[in-house]
Amino acid sequence: MKSQVKLRKYHAPVWSEPIIMEMGHRGERGILIPIAEDEIKTAVGDAESYVPEEMQRKELPKLPELSQPQVLRHYQHLAQETLGMEENIDISQGTCTMKYSPKVNEILARTPQIADIHPLQDEDTIQGALQIIYQLDLFLREISGMDQFTFQAGGGAHAAYINACVLRAYHDANGELGERNEVITTVFSHPCDAATPNTAGFKVITLMPDANGYPDIEALRAACSKHTAGLMMTNPEDTGIYNPRVEEYVKAVHDVGGLCFYDQANLNGIMGVARAREAGFDACHFNLHKTFSSPHGCMGPACGAYGVRNKLAKFLPTPLVGFDGEKYHLDYDRPDSLGKVCEFFGNVQVLLRTYAWIMSMGADGLLEAAHVSVINNNYLSKLLMAIPGVTKHYAEGKIRLDQVRFSWEKLEKDTGCGTLDVQKRMIDFGVQSYHTSHHPWIVPEPFTPEPCETYSKEDCDYWAAVLRQVSREAYTNPKIVKTAPHNAAIHAINRDILDDPKRWAMTWSAYLKKVDNNR
């Protein structure tokens, strides 16, 4: 079965697009805008007269001048030079749950009834939007066991930041903030679980894995004290291993008066199977652009839906959406709220897609998605473990859930081809570059696929066959792996430039000033 997969012949589109800043000709126009009518001009005169002289722009911005078809063509080409989830078997980006975003939900999200409404409209005129938000809150309460959600976070890290701010507000309200200045996380939790509490002013203690890959519980117990503000962790962690003693971790932190946050950016494998509430957590978050099907959009707009138990609800950002039995409303009257972390009340178009997706799945469908994601993962794992050079660390004999952190350590030792080499070679077969691991790399030469329920058995077979081919090449012709990519839109880039202040350039204007340094 495994050897029957025929790898496709693939080459990425190559358009060698110039930078838009060097395209076009003086005088070309991409769009005309509605200029003020003559009557208006006559009545008010020149626009200039309303801009104080010292604040007038003296020189036009050096933006490109292109006609509309040329602008469109340029960005269509750039789109083609991007490998979307819909264009490939995107098992590659583990921890990201590259699941299918149903097209019908996209059509719904683009209707003027969502796209062209203003958040400050009279509540009577946005009852539909408020209903979606309110209902989604109820759905997520049921899925998590939490008592109240906020959607103000535009991404998962943003939700983790809300949590850090809730920790601050909660301990402040108890008069203990001065004392409680430590947050504990685990090294296999997302970097945001360490970075956001640090930004909020906490000292961060990071637990390393024990011999079984679980966060070291003795280290946790040693870290817990009257200074503990809270714990921020995932489970299963990026390794895919469910930590069966999670309750004990939660208890250890609760015993010293800390709060426990469950980073559930990726809930996919345990949706409807296990909830934050039963494990004792005080708060959790879901990435609606991962588990809940809203598209990833080249890194957003997204949503980190953040939920808490009742005792923390009063601290959530303002406003929340309420319902009095007849009408939905925005509740701004929340004196204990931590305030705001973003304007308005969330990426409503993302919430709409999530609402529609949950409505299309129901309880059975969510559970089916979880089951199939775990089946897919264990099936793929079996295929990958048969590939020369692949190993996995920790928890021998334990069943992983939605993903596995594999290692090319052996391949690297045997052939000199490490995970970054494989990552560059695999795209020559038309699949997205895989996620290696968040930093630091605890598992050497890591890679982390996630075959969520979107992917068929044949997709899993194909993806495994790509890695099998790259492994074979590493053992027989490592040069082809080392010099990859060969079928991408560009060749190996010069990474030194990215860290060199004399040569890096974040804008075309900076590039023009430094272009000689790059020769």
Add this chain to the structure above:
Amino acid sequence: MVKKESVIYPYIPNSVPEIKEEMLKEIGVKEAETLYREIPNNLRFKRKLNLPKPILAEWELKRHVMDILGKNKTCEENLNFLGGGCWQHYVPAVCDEIASRSEFLTAYAGEVYPDLGKYQAFFEFQSEIGELVGMDVVSLPTYSWGCAAGNAVRMASRMTARNEVLLPETISPERLAIIRTFCKSAVRKAHIDVRLISYDSKTGLLDLESLENEISCKTAAVYIENPSYLGFIESRSERISKIAHDNGAMSIVGVDPISLGVVAPPADYGADIVVGTAQTLGIHMNCGGGSVGFIASRDEEKYVAEYPSLLISISNTVQEGEYGFGICAYQRTSYASRDKAKDWVGTTTGLWTIVAAVYMALMGPCGFKEIGETIIQKAHYAIKLLSEIGGISLPFSSNSFKEFIVNFDGAGMSVTDVNKALLSHSIYGGKDISREFPELGNSALYCITEIHSRQDIENLVSALREILK
């Protein structure tokens, strides 16, 4: 065993029982349930989730959702004068087209080789914003203008090793609330104190005397906005930057780039860091979901080191003449350095970044000049006509860009009542700011953009005349 009533989910190929069986067999277990054996029984969720019965057929789902959305009344069906942090500008069809390209819509965090186009579009966004604001470094955007401002204040605080920021009292209360959140710390001594500088009650402009009195060797930065939340252009911006610099503080300026075809780029009047929205650049309002904010600065190592955001640098490849791209100074980010990073970064607003790049390319220099001019003329036409209505006054409006205050004190009607009445004319009146700025009385913040025709403005005026008579 095949259950007859099994649902085959169109989004789940392996929901076909036979396939599942086959895969389970390959794995070596009998049922999916076995795969969950690591989860202790007491942590298992025992019952079925209590969710509404699913709507399986796509048509029925669409109908169900459209019925709910039908309760929203859009700014296409009604005449909208709301702004205040989310603005209705025309979204060119090409922007919608590129926003719906499946590659951009569904890609995520892939490396530059498979996702070259994404990286290039990001670099182009940075380059175009750089031209508008006059800076050589621009970040990939964060969630919103307020978040960008909060990040910038924290950058300035680290760069100056000072813990205080001065802001105008006229700042958007929403952006202020976000900045306050970002400036708080669990440790008292690490707080950045947020202090408000009063404004001239006749013009709305920042009171320079108060600024001079308040600024000190503790001040990390002075933050102002152009145009301000209340719509006027801060005419003495250069003086404000100079006062900041004279006191060893940095000058941070927040902008709406749609104004920058006619209003001076902040770099020209002394800004050290520029932040702003990009929602006005081809992005639908989305009930607030169109928010996006950028940060920009000079190209100096000490600035780059302080950005929390991803910064895309252009590079080259082993092939002569080929452009490559990558993340500049990645080690600085929290992705690389976790709690050792100075701030945090995450998934933000990539798709809007690309759409804004398209918008700026379509508009070009002439488009920005014309849109700035037309907005100013239309806004001042509205100001002129409204000022002729008895009972209405328009404070601070002589230097307005697109927003301005309409005060109804003389008319003896609350903004709430005026707006309710306008609604019956299918008009969304300006944002009620009478609670945000009680000293400004019974006032609303109106917004006029290029989408408002002369007729639209006159319709507003006649509706108000009728309501206030």
